Amino acid sequence: MLDIKYIREHPEEVKRGAQRKRIDIDIDHLLAVDSNRRTVLNEVEALRAKKNSASARIAGLTGADKQNAIIEMKETAAREKEQSVALKEIEEELQALMLRVPMPPADDIPDGGENDYTVLRTWGEPRKFDFEPLDHVELAERLDLFDLARGAKVAGSRFYYLRNEGALLHWAVCRYAVDQLTAKGFTPMTVPVLVKREAMVGTGYFPGGEDQAYKIPEDELFLVGTAEVPLCAFHADEILEEEELPKLYAGYSSCFRREAGTYGKDTRGIYRIHQFDKVEQVVICQNDVQTSINFQEQLQQNAEEIVQALGLPHRVIVGAAGDIGQGQVKKYDIETWMPSRTGYGETHSCSRFYDFQARRLNLRYRTKDGEIKFCHTLNNTAIASPRILIPILENYQQADGSVVVPEVLRPYMGGMDVIRKK
């Protein structure tokens, strides 16, 4: 959410930001509703002030004077009530509009849509095979690492079981990522994966993303698509002290995504699935643009270090304005080389939001001078698995169908160095 004052004072900038993000929103209408709200608010407040002073007077009156004052008061009370109802309706309309206004994207990101990203840097060389490489599905079948058919039988398409070294590898990458972050001062956390609507709205997924989230109507809860949601909402409605910032959280959670509208896309293997596990980095910091920028670089570096330690070729791209989320200012993705795609596939996503989420979450802090401000929030993937198993299996495969375990994962695999057919 943006500051309504900012929208009043910089309407053109906000409109331009929405255009770059390709989000259709009528800012002039919003400002008209805002202006109307203030007019009606003034009337309501004047009536309430009248009511309050009359009420104090009545308390000191007796007999006929009191009765007359009460009769007069009745009329004021009725008018106040009527106007209050009107005010409430206007405020609800305004709030609904405010939730739709996008954060203007950074100036230094490209315009355009999904395919208009810029490549920032590339690390590693795609591996050249001197044999016919298998894709992760074939590798996993031979080594008995996944069971996709039974996943579909039990839960439907885009579900799976991990087995044997497949399961172990999955836990190994997750645990490796947690340990790397913990060493950097992040607090390891598990989180609720079912959350209330407010957490989804607070982080900016709702309104708009309802069709991508699993819902539990009976309990009015939603399955999260990322630990970002419960981690950012962790301090919702709180006022933190500046001294305790930044908050660095490493959240581990299962993630659930309906993937509505992707029928027929990425149907092979475990690339696009409804449920996966992810270690997520979340930062809650001071309300300062440069601080946010610095943390985004830091989160990005943390992720790149992990992918590099795993020895996986990858590149970093900057998402174009029309492709990034409503609340995001700037987004980096890491795309990791996946031989079966003969291309790079997204494995990480790093965003900064300034105070967009914090305003929705009512997440604030008290500065050393006693001023109360909204925090800034950022997040980035540390590892998302099993998707990351695709490049690991495919890049580390050998001619005999076995797969070498990346060195950094071996301590988490009981020292195993190669996954072989049983």
Place this chain on the structure above:
RNA sequence: GGAGAGAUGGCCGAGUGGUCGAAGGCGCACGCCUGGAGAGCGUGUAGGGUGCAAGCCCUCGCGAGUUCGAAUCUCGCUCUCUCCGCCA
């Protein structure tokens, strides 16, 4: 799932229809005092909206209602605690 108790400011806690955004205490901050510290004394100490400002308005878990007037009365909901049942 069943029965009961409760929800007030950073914390404890008073307040059962009017002058209560709220006594008192603790904590915290500042000042006085002191060689210094402590004790003691004094002052201050929620968030939000609106306005140039003075001020005005809102908030006593949340929502609705009764009333001229609600922290106080009524209804619904949420959460916490105790007991029973069930369970990893």
